[in-house]
Amino acid sequence: MSPALEFRNFGLAHRRPGAEEVLLEGVTLTLVPHGFYLFVGASGSGKSSLLRVLAGLVETREPAPRLTGELIACGEPLTGDAAAARDKVAAILQDEGLLDELSPRANVELALRAANRSVLLAPGLLAQAGLVDPPERTAQLSGGMRKRLAVARALASAPQLLLCDEPTAGLDAAAARKIAELLRQAHDQDPDRTTIVITHDHAAFAGLCEGVLVLDPMTRTLALQGPEFRVAGAGVASTRNSTPEPAGLHWLRSCLLQASAILETVVESWRRLPPFELGQVLRTAARFSIEPALFVAIAGAVIGGLAMFFALRNNPLQGGFESALLTGTGKVSTAVLVPLLCGFFFTARTVAGAAARLGTMKRTNQIAALQMMGVRPADYLLTPLVWGMVIAMPLVTLAGVVAAALAAALAAKAVSGITMLGWATAYFATVDARDVLVVLTKSALSGYLVALCCYHLGTGPKRSGAEVGQAVNAAIVFGMALVLAVHATLTFAVYA
Amino acid sequence: MHRLRYLVGSVTLVAAVIGAWWIVSMLRNLDNLPGLLLQIEFRDVRGLRAGGDVRYRGVTVGTVRSIAIASDGGKAVAQVLLDPTGAAQACVNSAFWIVTPRFGGITGGATGLDTLVRDAYVTFQTPAERGSALVAGSLIAGREKPPPAADPETLEDIEHGDLLMSVLVPENHGLRPGSAVIFRGMQCGDVRAVDLAPDGRYVEVKLRIARKHRQTVTDKSQFWVARPTVTGALFTGFSIADVSALLSPYVSYYAEPGQGVIVQDGWRVAASSSRPNIEPAAVPQDALKQAPATAPPATDDLVMVRITYAAIERDTLSADDPVHGEGTGTLFLDRAGRAVVVTARSLVDGAYWVDDGFAGDPEIEDEQIKVLLGNGTVLRAGRVWVDPNGADLAALVLENAPHDLGGTPPKRLHFAGAIAAPPASLAIRRAGPDGAELPPVALGADVVVTLDEALGAAVTAAEQVIGIYGRKAPHGTAPTVIALELLPTDLRPN
Numbered sequence: 009m010s011p012a013l014e015f016r017n018f019g020l021a022h023r024r025p026g027a028e029e030v031l032l033e034g035v036t037l038t039l040v041p042h043g044f045y046l047f048v049g050a051s052g053s054g055k056s057s058l059l060r061v062l063a064g065l066v067e068t069r070e071p072a073p074r075l076t077g078e079l080i081a082c083g084e085p086l087t088g089d090a091a092a093a094r095d096k097v098a099a100i101l102q103d104e105g106l107l108d109e110l111s112p113r114a115n116v117e118l119a120l121r122a123a124n125r126s127v128l129l130a131p132g133l134l135a136q137a138g139l140v141d142p143p144e145r146t147a148q149l150s151g152g153m154r155k156r157l158a159v160a161r162a163l164a165s166a167p168q169l170l171l172c173d174e175p176t177a178g179l180d181a182a183a184a185r186k187i188a189e190l191l192r193q194a195h196d197q198d199p200d201r202t203t204i205v206i207t208h209d210h211a212a213f214a215g216l217c218e219g220v221l222v223l224d225p226m227t228r229t230l231a232l233q234g235p236e237f238r239v240a241g242a243g244v245a246s247t248r249n250s251t252p253e254p255a256g257l258h259w260l261r262s263c264l265l266q267a268s269a270i271l272e273t274v275v276e277s278w279r280r281l282p283p284f285e286l287g288q289v290l291r292t293a294a295r296f297s298i299e300p301a302l303f304v305a306i307a308g309a310v311i312g313g314l315a316m317f318f319a320l321r322n323n324p325l326q327g328g329f330e331s332a333l334l335t336g337t338g339k340v341s342t343a344v345l346v347p348l349l350c351g352f353f354f355t356a357r358t359v360a361g362a363a364a365r366l367g368t369m370k371r372t373n374q375i376a377a378l379q380m381m382g383v384r385p386a387d388y389l390l391t392p393l394v395w396g397m398v399i400a401m402p403l404v405t406l407a408g409v410v411a412a413a414l415a416a417a418l419a420a421k422a423v424s425g426i427t428m429l430g431w432a433t434a435y436f437a438t439v440d441a442r443d444v445l446v447v448l449t450k451s452a453l454s455g456y457l458v459a460l461c462c463y464h465l466g467t468g469p470k471r472s473g474a475e476v477g478q479a480v481n482a483a484i485v486f487g488m489a490l491v492l493a494v495h496a497t498l499t500f501a502v503y504a
Numbered sequence: 505m506h507r508l509r510y511l512v513g514s515v516t517l518v519a520a521v522i523g524a525w526w527i528v529s530m531l532r533n534l535d536n537l538p539g540l541l542l543q544i545e546f547r548d549v550r551g552l553r554a555g556g557d558v559r560y561r562g563v564t565v566g567t568v569r570s571i572a573i574a575s576d577g578g579k580a581v582a583q584v585l586l587d588p589t590g591a592a593q594a595c596v597n598s599a600f601w602i603v604t605p606r607f608g609g610i611t612g613g614a615t616g617l618d619t620l621v622r623d624a625y626v627t628f629q630t631p632a633e634r635g636s637a638l639v640a641g642s643l644i645a646g647r648e649k650p651p652p653a654a655d656p657e658t659l660e661d662i663e664h665g666d667l668l669m670s671v672l673v674p675e676n677h678g679l680r681p682g683s684a685v686i687f688r689g690m691q692c693g694d695v696r697a698v699d700l701a702p703d704g705r706y707v708e709v710k711l712r713i714a715r716k717h718r719q720t721v722t723d724k725s726q727f728w729v730a731r732p733t734v735t736g737a738l739f740t741g742f743s744i745a746d747v748s749a750l751l752s753p754y755v756s757y758y759a760e761p762g763q764g765v766i767v768q769d770g771w772r773v774a775a776s777s778s779r780p781n782i783e784p785a786a787v788p789q790d791a792l793k794q795a796p797a798t799a800p801p802a803t804d805d806l807v808m809v810r811i812t813y814a815a816i817e818r819d820t821l822s823a824d825d826p827v828h829g830e831g832t833g834t835l836f837l838d839r840a841g842r843a844v845v846v847t848a849r850s851l852v853d854g855a856y857w858v859d860d861g862f863a864g865d866p867e868i869e870d871e872q873i874k875v876l877l878g879n880g881t882v883l884r885a886g887r888v889w890v891d892p893n894g895a896d897l898a899a900l901v902l903e904n905a906p907h908d909l910g911g912t913p914p915k916r917l918h919f920a921g922a923i924a925a926p927p928a929s930l931a932i933r934r935a936g937p938d939g940a941e942l943p944p945v946a947l948g949a950d951v952v953v954t955l956d957e958a959l960g961a962a963v964t965a966a967e968q969v970i971g972i973y974g975r976k977a978p979h980g981t982a983p984t985v986i987a988l989e990l991l992p993t994d995l996r997p998n
Binding site: 302404429 | 513527556
């Protein structure tokens, strides 16, 4: 049987602007299969970074860590194209990455589906993790229950290598011990499984592990110690050797990565267009249609009504050429003005929520969890967003245009006593099917681009809540700019 | 709250879809709306637009649905939808035309000027002899300009008493319905119609002379079509007559005062198409009599006026009853200079003496009080005061009284204090039906004057009015003298 984990002269370094932080170098180590190992080291020494490398959770929009040597997990190399090893590795991240919008059971079922296993296993896995009757909403789970659910979800893919990052953090001693015992039980049920647990809580795992993997920040190497090994002192990372990297090169690398990320988002939007979950797509489309409908309709009615009111009331010809005014106002309102403003209102109403949701998911490792489960974030997040906005924006724009037209009819009646027949004849005199087609095209294209913008900015790297807020702001601004650009371009192209 | 938001949003979307469907179906079914869809051909639609109005007598009765070129390219076809009101007015012999600004030359004037600042619109006119009704989809030949018959639509209505006559001229020089008829430079009527005689030998111009001027037309009157004429010779100089007809020709006539007899309706007279060589007679000397520069001196006598009262008494269970009364009042000027007439309340207040038969208050409406002065002038009067204690005494104020109107001198009115003369010298002063004062009647034990003869009359003693002749009780017939001293101070002279 191949080793569970094998380091061959392995090195790991972060690329930073103007510097390169070396975490590991020259590591040569072999972990035998079916071992239950603790992974200890000073805070900030690179344990979590190594875990993310092992789990394949490298941020693609930033310069990737520099890996040297060889790293082999379950017989599959993890450097280069590590797709073959991904199915054999699962990780429980420090803040679990549970999908709060799904129920606890649905979290496990999603992981089972991603691993091509039957969803009927979900209750068994939940019971195994001590969640016989979990609450309906994941957000209602306590800290201990969230850890248990994370364990159940990680076991759904039956990994050969299970990585856990501080699974007992934030728990009291009794609860921590229960989680540790749960991990051990899960480990023992699969003879092929190797478990590595990053922790500072030796007491919780006392008597449960076969060895302790120690990261020495001074030597930047790994060593396997006996189960009774304890880290001396507070365990704070010491100074690191750094190798300067030109800042310009780092900036250029970042720009190229951003560009490729945008391109990747566009390509993903087409490649993953067939819905991964049709129900989720329909729910998203319904939500994006229904939630802003009243807001946009009222806004459209106000715009349409005021445009007609002022056109007739401030007519310099004192009531002259009213049908011409009606026709001009009707054309510009229906084909240009109201659809554009409805696009703005729709974007303002929906993008903030969607970008905030994505940013929070990114910040709380929910997207990383999806990747861990083998679910492509584009399938789960981008495809519903694209479908939802491409369907919803034309529909909501239609509501705005209709409301604007009816408000214009009322304004025409109130200001000049124009009959409904006269209004309809003049207002729509030059509006034809082509205008409706152009409006729908503008709205759908705007919706598509706004969805891409929202996804790209929302799923970018997030290290703080402030970055989530910045992403929301950027999504609104760029979303409106895209709406304006699409409407201006298509309007000019069709009518100019 | 979450569900409510979704419910409201769903309802909005459904309403938007229904609204869109309604608009689309309305636009698709515009041709099927109640009304009459017609196609009107014009050589030139001259600014008409889809959505423009169709008007009848200035009222919008339809909409222009579309404008297209006829298949053969020879005409433009406007598709119009008349609403039921308009459809009821249109018939096969209706004339449709497009109203746009038009200038018909010096004599034709300008029309359609409102479309300088409004959209052009289609209008139509239906002759008095209506044809059969139009059917939907009819293709009608529109007129390129308004029909001549459209002009009488703008003429004033003929009033009772107007003179209607015809002038036959050898040639029409731009006369058209509405052209003026001038006498001594003043418009006294208008041309109603201009028609060529059936045999083509003359032109018949039908005129209307206003009632107040019809006595100026006699069988000796000479008529002509006024148009500028130049007279004179190279060495004597030129003069141009009737320059005012340059822009708009008119019919003029002249008759020497006192010649001929007044003509009847239907009078026909031949006229020349050029001005006859006549000069209007000079202004008569009697017209030069100067009007008095100041108001006529106030008379020293009493001023009696005739009062006519009319009203309607509303009855719930039976037909309404007219209320009518006539009598006398005494006119004087109060301290504010108003013309006040004091008279019997039972003469000018129907509610005071009319009995509705059920011992209730009668419902009096439409009261009118007219005062006939001695010189024949009739003025309206308003009741401004009645005796609050129920005595048969009321005061009227004349409306629009002439500023030179004289009244009874204050010294002839006795409002308070002892009467200088003994009661045996009482007399009644009253006005007759024509406003002129009747001879005084001495009021004594052997002289009986009924209320019908002297209601409201002034009762005098020693040449002073001490009261009026009225009823003793509101509904009674017994006369009595109501003292003038009951009149409030502000209605008395200084």
